[in-house]
Amino acid sequence: MADKILKKLNIKVWRQNRASEKGKFETYKIENVSTGSSFLEMMDILNNDLIEKGIDPIAYDHDCREGICGICSLYINGRPHGPDTEVTTCQLHMRKFKEGETIVIEPWRAAAFPVIKDLVVDRIAFEKILQAGGFVSVNTGGVPEANSIPVAYDDAEESMDAASCIGCGACVAACKNSSAMLFVSAKISHLAKLPQGKIEAKQRARNMVAKMDELGFGGCTNTGACEVECPKSISITNIARLNREYLVARISE
Amino acid sequence: MSNFLLASIGRKFLMSITGLFLLMFIGVHLAINLLLIFDDSGELFNVGAHFMASNPAIKIMEPLLGLGFLIHILWSFVLEYQNWKARPVKYNKKDRGGSSTWASRNMLILGALILVFLVIHIINFFWVIKFNPHSMQTVTIGGTVMEDAYTLVADLFKASIVYDIFYVFGGVLLGIHLTHGFWSAFQTLGLNNKNWMKRLQFLAMVYAVIVAVGFSVIPLYFLIKF
Numbered sequence A: 001m002a003d004k005i006l007k008k009l010n011i012k013v014w015r016q017n018r019a020s021e022k023g024k025f026e027t028y029k030i031e032n033v034s035t036g037s038s039f040l041e042m043m044d045i046l047n048n049d050l051i052e053k054g055i056d057p058i059a060y061d062h063d064c065r066e067g068i069c070g071i072c073s074l075y076i077n078g079r080p081h082g083p084d085t086e087v088t089t090c091q092l093h094m095r096k097f098k099e100g101e102t103i104v105i106e107p108w109r110a111a112a113f114p115v116i117k118d119l120v121v122d123r124i125a126f127e128k129i130l131q132a133g134g135f136v137s138v139n140t141g142g143v144p145e146a147n148s149i150p151v152a153y154d155d156a157e158e159s160m161d162a163a164s165c166i167g168c169g170a171c172v173a174a175c176k177n178s179s180a181m182l183f184v185s186a187k188i189s190h191l192a193k194l195p196q197g198k199i200e201a202k203q204r205a206r207n208m209v210a211k212m213d214e215l216g217f218g219g220c221t222n223t224g225a226c227e228v229e230c231p232k233s234i235s236i237t238n239i240a241r242l243n244r245e246y247l248v249a250r251i252s253e
Numbered sequence B: 001m002s003n004f005l006l007a008s009i010g011r012k013f014l015m016s017i018t019g020l021f022l023l024m025f026i027g028v029h030l031a032i033n034l035l036l037i038f039d040d041s042g043e044l045f046n047v048g049a050h051f052m053a054s055n056p057a058i059k060i061m062e063p064l065l066g067l068g069f070l071i072h073i074l075w076s077f078v079l080e081y082q083n084w085k086a087r088p089v090k091y092n093k094k095d096r097g098g099s100s101t102w103a104s105r106n107m108l109i110l111g112a113l114i115l116v117f118l119v120i121h122i123i124n125f126f127w128v129i130k131f132n133p134h135s136m137q138t139v140t141i142g143g144t145v146m147e148d149a150y151t152l153v154a155d156l157f158k159a160s161i162v163y164d165i166f167y168v169f170g171g172v173l174l175g176i177h178l179t180h181g182f183w184s185a186f187q188t189l190g191l192n193n194k195n196w197m198k199r200l201q202f203l204a205m206v207y208a209v210i211v212a213v214g215f216s217v218i219p220l221y222f223l224i225k226f
């Protein structure tokens, strides 16, 4: 079955030359977009049009285009990764949009994620939080026998669920407080759930939260928007675990 | 310690501890208040109010309660200001209805409205009983002379439909605040997991409905019956 064609769309998009310059919205028209194309393909078609007209193409982040690298972003029609659930922007399809619609595209908005150009934001803050988390005590040497450290099935599952976070930052973008708690809680949880991660658990919780605060992310007020908008459906029960780990770490300091 | 209470999770810790304390107070307060509608002679309520006013344990709790309110309110502004600062450029188009509840996004607005209610409520009753008891009538129950708190409350609710509506609003606003606040406080303290999430959110709804309906029923009772 052939895909339907959207004859006309208006794309209202944030344009900003560089971090130090003020940005503004521009609206472009785009015609004959197949509903079978992905959102980023639509962006590519639009950028081709713009280049032909001598306009600077819109800068946006993308890499794997299969929902695993976490680099694509975009706040589309008021929601991070657009109007679909459990997908990244690169997995979003044009069938989610209507004929003649004006699609509003904005960059992630957070003090800790400054705009580099147009829709590209600097997410180095996430790397800094990971760095602050430090290492896990695994000694070099021969490969250890896999069954020498038993891990309960449920713990392994929860750890793996948390480890599926791709670091895209949609949680920060979705949160009314620009809080990074879902991301940090996922990173804390996938280690805290395993015996290997327990050794540095306290200092990890203290350092990652301190770094998160220092970088200017907001605090969590448990609205739960992050969990709904997260492409990997990371659960906010991880945030409860982070709170627990952090409070215990601070009290025992 | 001070940097703990200013850290993001520390700020929330203080909100949740004071919030839970206020939750317990509200439960006791509601229980005593409901005596108003179970005895039209006012004796039950007067005995209850007198017991609360003269009990030494309550004497200790009273300043603690004031402190609890003060910290909860002050910290709510500090915390929301910090969170507001974390997004200097706002979004042009937001679609948040599907991903979070209205109450969870508007805790400060709800809280501020509750604060307005609280001030007027204190002027209405607490202030009079505490600092101007001579303006009140007295009753003698079981040989003890006490202020007639029942008449103070009942007269206000019987006389003024505006106050009745105002008090219904107060109860409902607090209820909405607690639909989120109740389970959020446990989440903040780390006392939650995938099994307890649904249970706590259910309990939050139950507690919120009890508070909203319980407090609203009292002015409505006087409005309709008298």
Ligand code: HEM
Pocket: A220, A221, A222, B012, B013, B015, B016, B017, B018, B019, B020, B022, B023, B026, B072, B073, B076, B077, B079, B080, B107, B108, B109, B110, B111, B112, B113, B114, B115, B118, B174, B177, B180, B181, B182, B184, B185, B186, B188
């Ligand atoms: C009897 C009155 C009140 C009760 C029982 C109460 C209870 C609570 C509870 C249990 C929480 C949850 C704490 C957490 O998430 O960790 C909360 C949050 C909150 N309260 Fe209240 N509260 C009351 C009055 C107020 C007032 C007067 C204000 C402010 C002007 C206020 C502002 C807030 C705010 C802004 C939050 C959200 C904080 C957050 O989610 O991080 N509350 N309240």
Ligand code: SF4
Pocket: A164, A165, A166, A167, A168, A169, A170, A171, A172, A182, A183, A186, A229, A230, A231, A232, A233, A234
């Ligand atoms: S928790 Fe979800 S939304 Fe946040 S960075 Fe990880 S994958 Fe993205």
Ligand code: FES
Pocket: A061, A062, A063, A064, A065, A066, A067, A068, A069, A070, A071, A072, A088, A089, A090, A091
């Ligand atoms: S481009 Fe890699 S997740 Fe979207």
